[in-house]
Structure formats: structure tokens, C-alpha cells
Amino acid sequence: MILTAAPSTSLAEIHAVLAEKNQRLGFDPADWSRLLGSNGVATLAGVAPALTALRRIAAGSTTQADFDAVGNDWDVESRLQQVLHAHRLGHLSADTPAHTLSGGESMRVALAAAWLSEADFLILDEPTNHLDGASRQAMTDQLRQWPRGLLVISHDRELLATMTRIVELSSLGLRSYGGNYAAYADAKAVEQASAQQTLAHQRHERRRDTQAMHEAEERQARRAARGGQQGKDANQAK
Structure with missing residues (x-):
């Protein structure tokens, strides 16, 4: 699903609605800048607390807080590495410093984290902005693999071409169009031609x-003029 344009307030409202419905979200818009400024891949992927606690336990910690932090994620490090490898990021590790990553790698690591979280929805706002061609293609390939709900706000027509539904947000509200951007553009052209024809007819x-x-x-x-003249002629005849 795509929104061709949406202000940040709309994105926040969408996020709030999904949260109210108890949908697990793979991306919180308010956290994006914080994630990009994180210390390492583990933090960017959202597994740093569990991984840190797991390493403390391996070193001998018996603190209940560490066991609570790990929960059932005893294989979190291996699962992270598997996900990174599956998304062509296998050259990274949990300890790779975030500042060594390119912008595209940072965003792709954050996306890969959604697979770890098993979120119901993935929400992205202009995800391909400031990415080079190779990074944009890698992200597009990554999104094609996402198996659940996906909401993308984008003006990137190449990205929109890979989507299956376009939702247009305008001053008139929301309009949904089946198909990718080409299908949307064709439908809009038909609508505009029809509107112009209707306007011309009106x-x-x-x-x-x-x-x-x-x-x-x-x-x-x-x-009225003839009536006035006839009246004058009649008066003159008298």
C-alpha cells in the first residue's frame, strides 16, 4: 500500500490507529532519527538490550533483570546474523559501529530488524530519499520480501512501480487505486479526461x-418596442 503524499501528522495518526488495534509495528516514525544515531548494528536492529543481557549471562551473571531482558531470545545473535545475511548485509555484525555504515546500510539494517520483530505492519516515510541507485535497488528488493502489511509514503516512482496498490491522499480525502504507479497514472489520466469532458460539456x-x-x-x-410604437400610432390616429 502506498500513500503518494502525507504530512507527518497523518503518519503519526496512522501509527496511532494501528497501535490501538494492537498491531505490532516494525517501524515507529518517532524513533527513526534515534535509530540512525545509534551506537551499533544491534541497537539499530532493536536487539541490543537482549544481546547485552545474553552476553552478561554468558559471562556469569545471574541477575533476574538480565534473564527478563533475554526472555525467549536466547538465539538472538544468530538470528540477527541470519537476517543480515538474507538481506545481503552479511558483512556486518551485531557490534559493527553505526557510524561506519552508509545511509543505505543503516536503513536496510533497520528494515531487516522488522523480520526479527515479526511485526504486523511496516511503516516507511520516503525510505529511498538520499540513497544512491544501488542502495535504492537493494531496499526495493528487500521490501519485495516483506510478507505482511506494508505502508510506504513515497514520491519515488521506481519504488511505487513495485507496489500493488496506490492510495492517494489529497484535500478531497483518500482514493485507492489497484495496481502499481503505472496503473494509477493511467486511472488518473482517464479521470482527468472525463473531468475535462464534463467541464467542457457544462x-x-x-x-x-x-x-x-x-x-x-x-x-x-x-x-415591448413594437407594442409601444403601436400605441403611439393609435394615439396619433385619434
Whole structure:
């Protein structure tokens, strides 16, 4: 699903609605800048607390807080590495510093984290902005693999071409179009042609009505003039 444009308030509202429905979200818009400024891949992927606690336990910690932090994620590090490898990021590890990553790698690691979280929805706002061609293609390939709900706000037509539904947000509200951007563009062209035809017809009808009104006024004026002249002639005859 795609929104071709949406202000940040709309994105926040969408996020709030999904949260109210107890949908697990793979991306919180408010956290994006924080994630990009994180210390390492583990933090960017959202597994740093569990991984840190797991390593403390491996070193001998028996603190209940560490066991609570791990929960059932005893294989979190291996699962992270598997996900990174599956998304062509296998050259990274949990300890890779975030500042060594390119912008595209940072965003792709955050996306890969959604697979770890098993989120119900993935929400992205202009995800391909400031990415080079290779990074954009890698992200597009990554999104194609996402198996659940996906909501993307984007003006990237190449990205929109890979989607299966376009939702247009305008001052008139939301309009949903099945198909990718090409199908959306075709549908909009048909709508615009129809609107122009309707407008032309309305203008033609308005001109015709205006002309008919003027002709009626002229006929009435001529009749009134003839009536006045006939009255004068009758008075003169007397």
C-alpha cells in the first residue's frame, strides 16, 4: 500500500490507529532519527538490550533483570546474523559501529530488524530519499520480501512501480487505486479526461443557456418596442 503524499501528522495518526488495534509495528516514525544515531548494528536492529543481557549471562551473571531482558531470545545473535545475511548485509555484525555504515546500510539494517520483530505492519516515510541507485535497488528488493502489511509514503516512482496498490491522499480525502504507479497514472489520466469532458460539456450548456436567455430578452424587448410604437400610432390616429 502506498500513500503518494502525507504530512507527518497523518503518519503519526496512522501509527496511532494501528497501535490501538494492537498491531505490532516494525517501524515507529518517532524513533527513526534515534535509530540512525545509534551506537551499533544491534541497537539499530532493536536487539541490543537482549544481546547485552545474553552476553552478561554468558559471562556469569545471574541477575533476574538480565534473564527478563533475554526472555525467549536466547538465539538472538544468530538470528540477527541470519537476517543480515538474507538481506545481503552479511558483512556486518551485531557490534559493527553505526557510524561506519552508509545511509543505505543503516536503513536496510533497520528494515531487516522488522523480520526479527515479526511485526504486523511496516511503516516507511520516503525510505529511498538520499540513497544512491544501488542502495535504492537493494531496499526495493528487500521490501519485495516483506510478507505482511506494508505502508510506504513515497514520491519515488521506481519504488511505487513495485507496489500493488496506490492510495492517494489529497484535500478531497483518500482514493485507492489497484495496481502499481503505472496503473494509477493511467486511472488518473482517464479521470482527468472525463473531468475535462464534463467541464467542457457544462461550459457548453452554460453558454447555450446564456445565449438562450439573451435571445429571449431581446425578443421581449422587441415585442415591448413594437407594442409601444403601436400605441403611439393609435394615439396619433385619434
